[in-house]
Each structure stands twice: as C-alpha cells, then as structure tokens.
Amino acid sequence: MMSEFASTQLIEVTYLIATALFILSLKWMSSPATARRGVWAGEFGMLLAVAGTLLHRGIVDYKWLAAALVLGTIIGVPLGKVAMTAVPQRTALSHAFGALCVTLVGTAEFYLRAPSVPPFMMAVLGMEVILGSLTFTGSLMAAGKLQEVLPQRPITYKGQNFVNLGVLVIAVIVAIILVLHPERVYLYPLIVILPLIFGVLMIIPIGGADMPTVISLLNSYAGLSAAAMGFVLDNKLLIIAGALDGASGFILSVNMSKAMNRSFSNVLFGAFGQEQASAAAGAETRAVRSASAEEAASILAAANKVVIVPGYGMAVSQAQHKVRELYDALTKRGVDVRFGIHPVAGRMPGHMNVLLAEADIPYDKLMEMDDANGDFAQTDVALVIGANDVTNPAARTDASSPIYGMPILDVDKARTVMVIKRGMSAGFAGIDNPLYYSDKTLMLFGDAKSFVGSIVREISGGSGH
C-alpha cells in the first residue's frame, strides 16, 4: 500500500484538479455553445474528488459509504428527470438537501471536538450550522409553496419582521456564547433549532412572484454554508466550491432584486411581499376592448414583426408547446417572431428561457429585457401571454404605484398589444394594469394554452387563401 504521506498528496492533487475543473465548468456556462462542456468538466472534477477522497487512509468502513452513495444515486436520478415546469421546486429541494448535508456534518464535527473547540473554528462552525439549518427549512418551505402543497399566498401579521429577526438574533448570540465558552455543549442544539424555525418563518410572508429572489438567496446561503464547512474541515476545494456557489446565488439575487426594484437590504432581511394589499381596491369597471381568436389571428398573420412576452401564466397553463406552434405558423408566413423575457418572469431566474427551449424555440429568438425594449417601437404586435406586472406601464409613469420604478417590458410602445388573460383580475402585486384599458390593447380572454391553440388553427386554416 501507499504510505500515508503519498495518499494524502494524491488526494490533494485530485482536489487541485477538481478545483480547476469547477472553475472552468462555470466559465464554460457563459455561452450555450460551450455550456454542456461545462457540465462534463464539473462531472469529471466531482468524480475525481470523490474517488480521491475514498483513498483517505482513515476510512475504516466502506460498506455504509457504498450503501449511502447508491441510495443517494437512487434518489438523485428521478430528481434529475423531473418535468421542466417542476424545475423551480426541484431546485429549492436540492438547496434543502445541500443544506442538510452541511448541517449534519457540522453537527457531527462539533460533538467530535467538543468541549474544546478553538474560537475561530467555533465561529465558522456556528456560521455553517446556522446558515445550513435556515436554508434547509427555508428551502423546504419554498419547494412546498412552489409545488402548491403549501398555500402560495403570502401570510403576514403584525410584528412579523420583529419576531423573525428576533429568532435569528438569539441564534447568533448563542453561537457567540459558544465561541467564548465552547464547554457549554448543552447550548449547541439551539443553534440548529432556532435557525430551523427562522427558515420556516422567513418563507411564510413570501408570495409566488418573489420566488426568483428567494431561491437565489437560498442558493447563496447554501453556498456560504458549504464554504464555512470547508473552513471547519480545512478543505480548500470545499471553500472554493462554496464561494463560487455563494457568489452565483448572490449575483442572481442582486439581479432579481434590481429587476423588481427592491433594494438589496430589503431582500436580505426577508421583507418581501409587504407591498400588496395596498392596491386592488380601486377596481372600477373601465371599458376594455376584447377580441376573438379569429381577429387575433388575422392581425398576427398580417404583422411583420411580433414580440411575444411570456410570464408565469404560460407555465401554469403549460402553453409553451402551443406557443411553439404559433411561432412556427407565423414564421412560415414570413413574420419575424421574437420573445421578450423579463428577468423575474416565472418562478426562478431563467425559468421562461428553459420552458421555451424545451418547446424547441431557438434561443437566438429569446431577447433580454433591454434588447426587447429597443425593439418594441418597431414592433407591430406585442403578444403578452400570462404576464402582468412586468408589462405594467404604471411602473414608468405613476409615482404612486407600488411597482413604480420597476424596470418593465415596454409592450405599450408596440403598434398593437394583445394580452391573453383568464380574466380581469389584478396581478400578483394586486395592482391594476392601465395597459389593459389602452386603445391599442386587445384583451384575449381565455386559458393561454387553448387560446393560443385556436389562434394557431385560425392562422393555419386561413393559409392558402
């Protein structure tokens, strides 16, 4: 057998190569052309690091390791094969699993070292376990809301922020006491239990439309807790992977909060979903113009340039494949069809892109918000499918609106706007949308999937005449 020194060196070398592969993996994610190579690099790095770790001299018992690796694979495969519409809840669930792993390892490490844990180690261990625990329950709650096992609507009560922050602050104080007095081992369960409670409380006031920000934030927490675990175990690979994940989640959270015009501190303190209930009262009945599928079809078929704006409603009604048929039918007639995608459309960052890609819509037709906004002035028809607040011109014009200042897709600058919507109910934020009362807007009332289906039939049926 190898000497202990040689085996440790070998493990370190596998970790070093894995680190390089992980960084390359993320670098290759920058473009769809190289992204799959990125996945392979990640997989190879992972395989190498796990294989290297199995050489660790201290390992005395391989049969439980093997059983755990097999069981994890058995659970992981179906989680890798969920439908694309279930990706947000799957992602939340995987944040929970990651956080569970980190919390369990941290807990075991504490009891192995207690009662003499050096202060710096206790500090990072405290961070690891607090972030891990709150991410665990927080992510489970988020997954429950996304899967609609739990009520999606935000639940708020007076003093909520005070209670929530109070729980977290007590957990942090207990962790500080443990840093100063690690011999008070009996205090340890508190830095697991209190953050577990905080995780639940944190998600209770969150509504569906805030999910993109929350998932990104939980992603960041999961990464930071893994990095803290790397500090405890003195494992550089883990520190780097955790830092990369933490940075990724952080960037996405900042993007999402910018796209909703919330300050980052507003996001950090979990004070989402506060603004609603203010509006929705002034729902006076104003005249809207509605149109049939037939009329919509003839306008679309006569257009030169159409921009489709999808929102969560498209995902709910599973309309993406019908949208693809519409895209085909119009493209065949020489209409230039593109998609304008708001960063927070859907339930997680990039949600709409994945659904449209699933329906085989080429990604070069998917435009980011800024590009789309440069295009609307030359657009004949903007077709809004299941999106509401992200197209609300009040965000530009009405300083009293709760979403004032939020960047939106300027669909109202197109020559004609069509909105497919089930009814006249207000969007998530409970805000009336003046777009619907504009004279260039046609409301198409109905379920997104069946309505788009009828438009496609009209267009294809009418071809040749």
Next chain:
Amino acid sequence: MKLDFLTSLYVFMLAGFIGFEVIRRVSPLLHTPLMSLTNALDAIAVVGAIILAGEHKTNFSAILGTIAIVAATSNIVGGFLITDRMLKMFKVSGPKKS
C-alpha cells in the same frame, strides 16, 4: 492552526472574486441551468461527509455522515442530470435546418 485559517480566508476571498467575474458573464438565458450546476458543484461537501462516515469515530458521527452522503449524492446526480437535460434543449435557429 491560526495560519491555516488565514490561508483559508485568502482562498475564500480569491474564489469569491473569481466567482463574481466568471458568473457575471453567464447569459441570463442560462440562469436556471447555472443554478442547478452550482448546486451540483456545491454538493462536493460529500467529501467531508465521506470522511466523517468512513472514519466512524463515533456511531453518532457515522450516522450523520451517512445521511449527509445520501443528501449530497442525490444533489450531485440529480443536479448534473438536469443541467445537462436543460442545456441539450437550447438550440440555435441558424444554419442547420431540420
């Protein structure tokens, strides 16, 4: 001991900067697969769990370590699988016609 932690802090800081620079360049088009990929990479925590479970210092640590391996492995397998599935779907309209 103290020096080790300092080195770790340097590593963390540098990795954080690399993370920012690399991830800022990821197109918003791919933000969903990005999240599932970083999630899979993050499950490298499995190496800590393997050592914990394998060393079997106490029954308690071995049990927690084993559960942790299951959780992390399911993230590795599920995360890479779904990322690859999603990326396979992204196609260009360009030259190749089918």
